[in-house]
Amino acid sequence: MPMQPWFTDAKLGIFVHWGIYAVDGVQESWSFYDDIVPHDRYMSQLDRFTGARYDPRAWADLFARAGARYAVLTTRHHDGVALWDTAFGDLGLGRDYVSGYVEALREKNLKVGFYYSHSDWNHPDYATTRKPGRPPEMEDNRYSECPAEEEDLDAWERFIAYRDGQVRELASRHRPDLMWFDGEWDRSEEQWRIPRLAALIRSYNPDVVLNARMLSEGDYATPEQGAPVVPPEGPWELCLTINDSWGYQHHDHNHKSLAQLVRYFTETIGGGGNLLLDVGPKEDGTIPQPQVERLEGLGEWIAKHADAVYGTVRGLPAGHHYGPSTLSADRRTLYLTLFDAPRAEIGVRGIVTPVRRVTVLGSGTELPHRVVGGLHEAVGVLWIDPPTASDLDPYATVLAVELDGELELYRGSGRF
Structure with missing residues (x-):
């Protein structure tokens, strides 16, 4: 399927990493997976997440002023916590944050993207199998693998049904323009049922764009954090944080300068790619001021040089x-x-x-x-x-x- 022209013309997208990890300002999902934060402490953020000042129209207005043409929201990270009122799984926030985001973006004529992780390190049926060919000497992580002799393929099928149920909710309700998958390294394409998953999403929007972490069904490459020295041949997108963190972390004040961001942006579009620039809202839903200022500054530069950017x-x-x-x-x-x-x-x-x-x-x-x-x-x-x-x-x-x-x-x- 040919790449959708809107994607290659967009040049700038905004990545939004928002979830319970913003409460304590810890690394999203990985902090409990790697035993940096105790699992019960990490999950206690569920009860302390408020979203009290969440204003998706303010987000969309900021993204439009930045010159972005699309955004990608973390609807569910590897921790399994869903940002919408899902009927599947036990980890919801008791509120639908996705619908307001979708409506606000479309009011500003921005394309709607959803991040969704293939993996769910909290689901009881997830760590019931292992990737084929996984070296036996590799240490298993209790959140994602099980010993070979303990594999439970019936449990894995239950996980896939849960995954399909959530993706169907997102696709049928909102018909996203883009689905940005992650976590693909944990299992094989066959285990993920990648062609079936892609067909499910396309049944609601045949023109949906899928990133390379959908493996054989992916439409574009997704280099992360490191700007490629030799740009990929086809369509691609560099996802980049403004500081050193994807989600909000209180201690991280190492923000890239506006001059650096303009360089990243111009070098990326010069190589035929899009820049997917990340923001990490606080747990109340507000975007930190240093990130706001950089988006606004980048937007001013783009507006002045629009002829060299769009089209x-x-x-x-x-x-x-x-x-x-x-x-x-x-x-x-x-x-x-x-x-x-x-x-x-x-x-x-x-x-x-x-x-x-x-x-x-x-x-x-x-x-x-x-x-x-x-x-x-x-x-x-x-x-x-x-x-x-x-x-x-x-x-x-x-x-x-x-x-x-x-x-x-x-x-x-x-x-x-």
Whole structure:
């Protein structure tokens, strides 16, 4: 199935990790799985989670101002706690937080994404089998595996029925635009019944987008935290935290600067990907102010440079320009990103198509340019005069290079 155009055009999505782990500010699910926090202490957060100031319209308004085109909410993490009023399992919050989120996003014309973990380390039927080929010397974790001689395949079928029931609730009620699965490493594709699960979701929305953690049914790659040096070939998405944590953690004040986030964003879209930028609301449902400020700042940068963001495709391969770039859908305008104030002319190599003009995006100032050199089939270097200080953006300046035709690149080695 071809990728939905809205996804590759979106460029920015917001990941929302919200759950009971925000009460004590501990790591979501992993903190009890790895015995960092006692299990009973972790689960006691269920009774202390209030959602007292949850305002999904405020979230949606912030995400829209950030320039995002979609969002992904953790409807159920590995801890098994559901954010909606599910009829399956015993771990609900007594309230439906998902419906308001869906309505608020759609009011702002944002696409609706749900995170859902394949694994559930609290379900009584989950740790009843093990992944085929799991080395016997690997230590079992009591929340996710059982010894080979204690496998209970009937219990596993009950777990799959529970999983299918929850996914059916989400898909039938809300028909999400995107389902973002996680936890796939715990079992095999066959154990998860991946094709059957995908068919279930598509029966409610045939156009749903699924991430790569749906294994053979996935539509796009999901690198996490580390920006890829060589971008994936097809559609992809970098999921990235603003500080060091997915969910809210009181002690984590190591926020990335706005300048760093603009770099992550421009490098990601320059490589043909989307940035899925994460926020971790507090247990009352409010998004921490440092995260709000960074989303608003990123939104201001995107609004100023929207032509270089939306409706573009991946830009020049490495080696042509020192920095990321994007290309308009008609391949007739190249957008070059400059992170630093140029001290001299800006050189761009290998552009065969003649250049009509170069302007600074946002101000419209036209910059003189010329092509120097070139021999036989090799082409010269396009030299662009540097913008003046008044034309430079404090985070990243973008030059629009208008071409006299579709972009054609020289990728050869020159004459020997």
